[in-house]
Amino acid sequence: MAAEEQVSEDTWEEEERVMISALEHYSYCPRQCALIHIEQTFDENIYTLRGRQAHERVDVVASRVEDAILVERALPLWSRRLGLVGRADVVEFHGGVPYPVEYKLGKRRDWRYEAIQVCAQGICLEEMYGVPVPGGAIYYIGSRARREVNFDATLRAAVAEGAAMVRTLMRQTWLPEAPNDQRCERCSLLDSCLPSVVVRPGRLRTYRAQIYRIDEGNGGDRGEEEGA
Ligand code: SF4
Numbered sequence: 001m002a003a004e005e006q007v008s009e010d011t012w013e014e015e016e017r018v019m020i021s022a023l024e025h026y027s028y029c030p031r032q033c034a035l036i037h038i039e040q041t042f043d044e045n046i047y048t049l050r051g052r053q054a055h056e057r058v059d060v061v062a063s064r065v066e067d068a069i070l071v072e073r074a075l076p077l078w079s080r081r082l083g084l085v086g087r088a089d090v091v092e093f094h095g096g097v098p099y100p101v102e103y104k105l106g107k108r109r110d111w112r113y114e115a116i117q118v119c120a121q122g123i124c125l126e127e128m129y130g131v132p133v134p135g136g137a138i139y140y141i142g143s144r145a146r147r148e149v150n151f152d153a154t155l156r157a158a159v160a161e162g163a164a165m166v167r168t169l170m171r172q173t174w175l176p177e178a179p180n181d182q183r184c185e186r187c188s189l190l191d192s193c194l195p196s197v198v199v200r201p202g203r204l205r206t207y208r209a210q211i212y213r214i215d216e217g218n219g220g221d222r223g224e225e226e227g228a
Pocket of ligand 1: 179
């Protein structure tokens, strides 16, 4: 597989290429996408730790036949049309038709974010192998359950739109607003993002005022104190 070579020939500049994983992050929360893919922020929590351990099994490039099906692990992916790059956890080849399988630790109530990611993998595989890829799956490691995903027109449109929006996000110089809703509860970036603070500038002003009051109470100007 010469995926990397072929990507380098395409018309997208390197900085314009969109990581497939960024599509999932963007659809979940644009601010999370910007923090991870632009600011390179990464905080470890129990979910990311477990997820990383679970992914280690499929992060090693390997190719083997299992039950008469060719299975590729950690397969590099690209789409010239949409300017996407990434890597598939697992691709099964059923009679020559690729079938991407994205590994996730546990089930989420709302799985459309993961569906966008696996559909983007399917779109890449269609372009790489020149065959229609009608569907794929999300495999939940915790429960060993497999959710089939049909790559319908709506999902494909969401991938194309997501790629364009992530590209726009990568060009801008400010962070998107924090939604500060139930999505934040399990977000690994909660401590870096501080959504409940940034969502209300008034609260930020109060914190800043408190910090200065404490500083004054400790003897005034910090620069003098430090003997600068
Ligand atoms: S904490 Fe909330 S607002 Fe911040 S990146 Fe995560 S989901 Fe988005």
